[in-house]
Amino acid sequence: MGTHSAQGATAERIEHVLVAPLAALGLDVEAVELTPAGKRRVLRIAVDTDGGLTLDDVAAATKVIDRVLEDDGPDGGAKALGELPYTLEVTSRGVDRPLTLPRHWRRNEGRLVKVSLADDVTLTGRIGANDDEGVALDVDGSVRRIGYADVRRALVQIEFNRRTPTADTTDDTTDDTMDKDAD
Structure with missing residues (x-):
């Protein structure tokens, strides 16, 4: 039980040091999870942004997170993580997480x-x-x-085959564009 609470505190410390550098990229830290995986640990960081997360956002976030976690400064991630090796995973927030903010x-x-x-x-x-x-x-x-x-x-809720007015409008616009191109 003591190990679990120490991991929770570590995840909180990691989140604390990442909030500002990721906010500078326009990204919000949604969750930080640190789980044991044999002799290593998996550090999973979920981020999100207005307009949806892109692969470029994930790549930029990964670079920033790597840099912060390598930092040996007073609030650096290296101290928050200790000496155990870890695997970093940067992910989107995911639809399975509750809406809380x-x-x-x-x-x-x-x-x-x-x-x-x-x-x-x-x-x-x-x-x-x-x-x-x-x-x-x-x-x-x-x-x-x-x-x-x-x-x-x-x-x-996950919706399959959802029909939206936006999609129909887009289809109409596409048809108009094709007609104009055909002329």
Whole structure:
């Protein structure tokens, strides 16, 4: 048990030293997990940004993380990690993580979400307009305003074969463009 709490503290220290350098790239640190893997450890760092994470973002984040963790300064990651070797994995936040901050809601606007409220009510609806206090949730055509303080848990739902007005508009635009090119 002592080892686990020490690992938690280490993950917290690593997150602490990475927040500012990754923020300079426009990236948010969403999670830091340090798990044993034989004689090594796996350091998994989830990052996210507005507009979605790109491979270039992951590459830039990896370089910054490597540099910070190699630093031997007073708050450097090398001291946070100790002497054990580790494997670094930089990943996206992932849809399986609960929406816990206003930015999570903003970045998932338009997606279907299952929300468990503090009063034991569960709703499934589409994320609409949102701000720092709450979100408008479209539940079967009826919009309901929910304060984040009332949300116990919220998970984005995976949708297959979703038809969106945006996709239809894009298709129309593509058709118009093709017609113009044909002329």
